[in-house]
Amino acid sequence: MMPLRRTSEKAARASAAKTEGEISLADEALFANDTFYLAFAEKDVEAMSRLWAKRHPTICIHPGWPAIHSREKIVESWERILTNPDQPGIDFYNPVAHEAGNVVLVTCYEELPGGVCIATNGFVVEDGLRLFHHQATPCANPPPPKGAGDARGTR
Template structure:
């Protein structure tokens, strides 16, 4: 089954909505369970264990200092049954560049890869950038 760009971009928005709302159950539902997974938070080592990735999100989302994340300039790249979304994350005055990869698992689009890192020269925010899935 090939990916659909609109559905992938919606899954990406759902990821950032869970992040911004500090909704751990939603974040947990988004991650694939049957595929290899990778998560690289800025300044952290690469995580490749499903349990470790979920624990990292539990810690991040449970931290009251975690701010709202506003994704912008999202672009879906489709590779048949796999898709990558490239975007920028605005969080607490900083802009990061991010890649999020998605697969279909159990008929649902699930994330298998998240990598965010500082960006020296990000594009300006889009005119109508707003928190995901308001």
């Protein structure tokens, strides 16, 4: 599992590398994925809203929910989730980035008190990278975490 404290350290390193022009689109997506889960864990509605694409079509499928197809409704759904005092904490592990043109899909596992979900987070180039797709579903047999804090995965 990737502790969020280590995620913040990785985010700082990725930001420095980006400034120096040394970061790939896939690595930038892994950084954006870290930012998504940090916003989720910290229940930061504003940060979550900033992550979502404004021009590209968006879709979000929370576990057990129907698909949500508009940015406005997606942000509203996250506001309901993140402002819910009973919302449990979350962590994630084993992120892997799959780059295809100006889109990067990141798969990872979400660890919640009740179990583990497999998630796909899609990022598109739009004023940097923005989230355009999130889908999470329960995973019956999740793998164990690979090296703690290693967000590079196998591409």
